[in-house]
Amino acid sequence: MGEEALLFGVWRSPFSRRVEVALKLKGVQYKYIEEDLGNKIALFLQYNPIHKKVPVLVHNGKPIVESQVILEYIDETWQGYLLLPKDPYERANARFWAKFIDDKCLPAVFKAYWGEEKEREKAVEEACEILKFLEEELKEKRFFGGESIGMVDIIANIIAFWFGGFEEAWGTKLLTREKFPKLTNWSHEFVSNSVIKECLPPREKLIAHFRNSFGGANASK
Incomplete structure (x- = not known):
């Protein structure tokens, strides 16, 4: 074309x-x-x-x-694979959860990882409370988009892969199977997808970067 x-x-x-x-x-x-x-x-x-x-x-x-x-x-x-559902209500719902992840979830998580030490415990609690909404939204679905990866899943890529790097670099654990079994299962399913695998950074290189600096200040949204 x-x-x-x-x-x-x-x-x-x-x-x-x-x-x-x-x-x-x-x-x-x-x-x-x-x-x-x-x-x-x-x-x-x-x-x-x-x-x-x-x-x-x-x-x-x-x-x-x-x-x-x-x-x-x-x-x-571009035609072909749908990132957002065709149904208007479902599209609106997907947009809501995508915005929720960026506007509510990520700021709370970043505060839990990088906030002041004296406020860390409270920040972790608050981040977990917000993550619970995503746990509940998954219900019994394979992905947020249903049986296939959709826009909300793609927006949540940082939860599926980058969280693990944060945790290994700094030791703060948020996404445990005990607290979030559905999110944990979803994360494994998401990163196991062949297309997703192609688009993930090298894990050890990423962890090394996190340990050397907070990073990402200019790599947002």
Whole structure:
């Protein structure tokens, strides 16, 4: 079709990996450009001059930013695999949970891992309370999207894979099978998918990065 898709990302960013998963599930051919957030190239800044963050998808010369916005764009632009359900109510529900993960879940979890030591115990409790909503939302489903991976699953990639790296790097344990059996089973199912495996960063390299720095300050959404 003569279309050109470029993706600016960072290897360690779960937000960049979200977009890679969506493109691969759709079967879209794209060129990946690894961005150095400490020395951003002019082309990247041209495409995202406001936030200056990854990911950025450039389709036929037009940039789209913010991972959730990009995922919806991908779903609406390319045929085939559905990231969002066809039913309007189910689509709205998926959007709600995707927003819940980014706006409520992740800030609480980051505070539990990186917050002040004296407030850590309370932060862990609060993060677990929020994670319980996701545990309940899974019900008996294989994925948040039902029998196949959907937008909410992709948004939750950080829970399925990156949480384990956080825990190994810093020792704070949130996602235990005792507390969250459904989320734990979902995480295993998600990362075992062949497409997802292609889009996960090297685990040891990721853990080493976490141990050396908090990272991710410029790799959000």
